[in-house]
Amino acid sequence: MRLRSLLAATIAPVAALAGAFALAGPAPAQQPAPAAAPGAVQAAVLPGSEEMVAHRGAYRLSFDKSRDSSDISRAEGVMLFEVLDACDGWASRQRLTMRLQDRDGQTIETASDYATWESKDGRRLRFSMTQMTGGAVSNRITGEAVLQADGSGVANYDQPGARQEALPPGTLLPMAHTIRAIAAARGGQRILNVPLMDGTSEDGAQESTTVVSPWKREADAQPRFPLLGGQESGRMRIAFFGKDNSGGGASSPDYEVGLRYYANGVADELNMDFGEFSVNGKLETLEAVPGGC
Template structure:
């Protein structure tokens, strides 16, 4: 079982969490969301008998200043042999035009630093340039792509237009920050809120808002094996302000759920100043 796969959800939920010209960007809500994580199912091959944990996702910014995401993903993984505590802490910044994306991720196992990845990606006319500072300096040239907030903006735009299936790509700096992921996105019909929804108390004043059910499959763009099997899948409920909830994260041999238990809404950024 690849423990690092537990660390991949950050960008999607920031994402799943999407930039185009400023006028086209929806009003993304600055917020802090806390999710309780539990094991959904696991195959015998995974060796996993239990998972519990918590995910904290904090989103701030504006279409004129850019977007900052702070993310923490803590899980206790129980197998037949042992119990392991994993802790990923990620901070990213995406500039307002979606041209640069800086990232730093520290991954801990049993409270010991296991890995640190730090760098910056820059969109260029012919592709993506990634300058990595840690774990060691390196420069990569990758295929043209977009960043997480761009990905979310695109998703909301297509959902609002009633488009229910499309394919796009994404760079989020996860794992070794050395590849672009191809994403296949399925968007369901906009759905009315359920009064008995268990996440309603955490949503508070947003509990009556409609949402779209979304399913995203992530494929390794560098995989030349010919197997069209996603690295992982994430399904969730998406609100028009960018908040995601009722998560199911499927890694093949096992899956887990993330239920929203606390939501703090921050003051929205002031409108961008008019260009001179």
């Protein structure tokens, strides 16, 4: 497969994998909700939300491996991620740039700018994603998803065209998935199968399977960053399946991401598998971001 053909198949997973560990976030045009007035009644929040931390991090992406049949010989890039506590919601933005090289030495750059806002009750998501290839916009997805108490709901898309997708019962939004996955790891659960709605696909929710490794209950004695001090952690791998490739059985995922989650929602030690090739992501910088009500 030549490089430009491969990009057509992998550019969406590039953005989706960038969002796989997102806490949540707002469309760039949306402003965080104003802080509540003193004494105001706060909306319900998901249990575990209070442990999530607003932060800003930069990841260095390096080539891991490619399949023997793949045309990709090299891949590298950077990913910038920030999540803000917007009082009644989590606002985040992820910007990812990758440079790919084929076996003939041809190179091309692909990028994505992905942003969301997710209410702290896990019921509403605004999303915006712009994908670029060679500096030109190749795709844009914007819209909003609303869930009922049982996780069913609808995703209303504005771009690339006005349309509505039904969301099945049990659907989770990105922050809710992060909280549920960490809770599963702490509770000794090994598998988490849920539909995940993150706004990176035009088809609504994607089936996901998260394989959870045993939770590390002792914190690192000498963490690389102060924000990780005293934090337990656990490794997991999340596989995503399209509508025509539902999870379970012998089905192969459309793409996968492996990562190490800390108890406060920070992710490190990424491995992003696009099928044809995979890259590793190392957390290079990390800082806390003030916010909240």
